[in-house]
Amino acid sequence: MSPQQTVAEAAPEVRLSGIGKRFPGVVANHDVDVLIRPGTVHALVGENGAGKSTLMKILYGVQKPDDGTIEIGGEARRFSSPSDAISVGIGMVFQHFMLADNLTALENVVLGAEKLHGIRGAARREFEAISERYGFGLRPDVLVEKLGVADRQRLEILKVLYRGAKVIILDEPTAVLVPQEVEALFRNLSDLRAHGHSLLFISHKLDEVLAIADDITIMRRGTTVGTAVPAETTKRELAELMVGSELPSPGTGESTVTDVVQLRLEGLGLEEDGRAVLSGIDLTIHRGEVLGLAGVEGNGQAELVETIMGMRKATAGRIVLGTEDITGWTTRERRESGIGYIPExxxxxxxxxxxxxxxxxxxxxxxxxxxxxxxxxxxxxxxxxxxxxxxxxxxxxxxxxxxxxxxxxxxxxxxxxxxxxxxxPVLLIAAHPTRGVDVGAQAAIWGHLSAARAAGLAVLLISADLDELIGLSDRIDVILRGRLVGEFDPSEVTPRDLGAAMTGGDQ
Ligand SMILES: Nc1ncnc2c1ncn2[C@@H]1O[C@H](COP(=O)(O)OP(=O)(O)OP(=O)(O)O)[C@@H](O)[C@H]1O
Ligand SMILES: [Mg+2]
Structure with missing residues (x-):
């Protein structure tokens, strides 16, 4: 099967019937029925632990089901590994990308795809053809380490398309993206659908599900409890089906900000390999205050967090916790002096x-x-x-x-x-605290954070979910290319304004 032929074919119908999967002490899937119509975006929603990822791993041949059948294009199939699934046109993009940083985009795509060994020219042409067809804008010779998270994701999709996937599984692809990037991904997904591909899309963000899906399957406690179409349902109804509760919205209520400074960064800088990763960072967080930090991934927020935690050594400036200069302290000493850390x-x-x-x-x-x-x-x-x-x-x-x-x-x-x-803790460094949690758990985490804030906790909050950032923060700073470039009042700023500031106003 040459790749040129595979793109012309439409996706097969996928039918999962009576799927069951048990792990020690847990029924991950039971009596799961899903029908994926060819050429549709099919969303899978459900609370944490409902069995979504397990079901997708079964369809991709990573896990073996204990019960049930998988039919692809009307034919019953048994997969003993992902290569069996790939051979009938099923591909999966995992949440933790599996790309090699030190290779080029093209090398990553060809890696492991035996079909084109020795014919590099053809591989390059095919890479370019796919990138062009779906508007990915990826160049074959770019080093993966130079790519941002949205491009890495597109490259993962290109990789599965290159292997001939007609049905593409995306497990929480938007969790790592900012709103502008989500829109771009959705344009790519719509193009794929227009070309006859089927897409399986998992997300806890119900707005997204309603915006992109043709069909929605709802899972609860390991089984499918219903299907819906966006035109005939609402976020509230989906949330009720998923977790049996109403939709929460982020909020911390009354200000609890005190005038006691808990964390002060003074002219903090980080230089690595002769490159300025962070420059001149000045900020303060008071007891009882949540400072939000908005930024497109890769603009220094991860390094800032790791510098505060002592995992990287600041090359300029000072870090003061309470009244103590902790710039030279080890990570362990910092944690023991009361810094809590929710890592990215x-x-x-x-x-x-x-x-x-x-x-x-x-x-x-x-x-x-x-x-x-x-x-x-x-x-x-x-x-x-x-x-x-x-x-x-x-x-x-x-x-x-x-x-x-x-x-x-x-x-x-x-x-x-x-x-x-x-x-x-006296200070909490929270990177994406509700990433990947369902709407019920999200509300619970917001409640825990605001209770801790009311009790005097200072929080540095990093989140790609701008509604969350706006809802929970007392102030929001924007980081761009390692510098703080603006401060916003959450009661006045919109996600769109923030998105623009985060990209330097160029989108
Ligand atoms: N390898 C495993 N071994 C044991 N139990 C597992 C394994 N994988 C999943 N489970 C269990 O199966 C259940 C379903 O997990 P799954 O990862 O499919 O949920 P999910 O719907 O993807 O949830 P989330 O939204 O949190 O990602 C959970 O109770 C989980 O603990
Ligand atoms: Mg999952």
Missing amino acids: DRHRHGLLLDSPLWENRILGHQGERPNSRGPWIDREGARSDTRAIVEEFDVRTPGIDTAARALSGGNQQKLIIGRELRGE
Whole structure:
């Protein structure tokens, strides 16, 4: 099958019937029925742990179902690996991109696709043809490390198209994008649909689902509980079907800002490999205040967070926590002096995926109660506190001895937030605290944050969800190319204004 031929064909119908999948202590999927009509965008919604990712991994051959059938174009199929799924035109883009930074876009696309070994010229032409056809604007020779997150995502899509995918699964693709980038992605998805592809789209953002989907399947507690079409449903109705509750909106209520400065950055700079990553950052956060930081990914916010946490060493300026200059302190010393940290990449920095939940409770908090008594780890203290977190933050898990890896994405996030807030920090550095959590859990996390703020917590909030940023912040600073370029009053600014400031007004 040459790639030229595959693009002309329409997507096959995909029918999942009676799918079941059990893990130790958990029924991830049972009696799941989904029909994906050719050439449609099919959204899958449901609360955290409802079984969406598991179902998609089954369709992509990563997981084997215990029950049920998969029919592709009317033919029953059994997949024992992704290559079986790929061979019948199913592709998947994961949330954690799998690109090699030090290779070019073209090399990444060809990597692992055996069909075109030795015919580089053809591969390049095919790359360019796909990029052109769907308006991706990707150049084959660009180094992946130079690409922003939206382009990386397009490259992942190009990669699966190159392998002949007709049905493309996107698991929470918009969680990492700003509104302008979401619009661009949706234009790409519409073009793909117009060319006969089917797209499976998972998102917790119901506005997006209503904007792009032709069909919506709703999952709850492992099974499909209904289908809907955007013209005949509302966000509220979807939220009720998903989680059985009404739609929350972010808000912290009355100002609790005090005049006690909790964090002060003075002329903070970071130079790496001769390049200025952060320059002249001055900011203060008071007790009881949430300072929002808006920025397109890659403009220094991740480095700023890591510099405050001591994972990178500032090359200029000072970091003052309360009255203490902590610029030279280790990460551990900073954490022990009361800085809570919700990292952007929960897999790399937030969790030990193969360790049980209760050991994850201790991570980063080794020297604190209830995890330790004197120099010793207090196993019982940590275990009972983990149970309390699971309860209070509604972490859906068979128990505290379950490995973190076995939790759904949103439940991993809830565990981290619970751990960081339980330590009663004086300052919380929160990067995308509700990324990947469902609307019910989102409301709960907002509630926890605003209660902690009212009790005097200072928060640096980074979020790609601009409604959240506006709803929770007392002030919003914009970061662009490593500098703070403007400050906004959340009661006056719109997501669109912020988006414009974040891109330097060029979009
Ligand atoms: N490899 C695994 N081992 C054990 N349990 C698992 C595994 N993968 C998923 N589960 C469990 O299956 C259930 C469904 O998880 P899944 O990841 O499919 O949820 P989801 O709908 O994608 O949720 P989210 O919106 O949080 O991403 C959860 O209870 C989860 O803990
Ligand atoms: Mg998931």
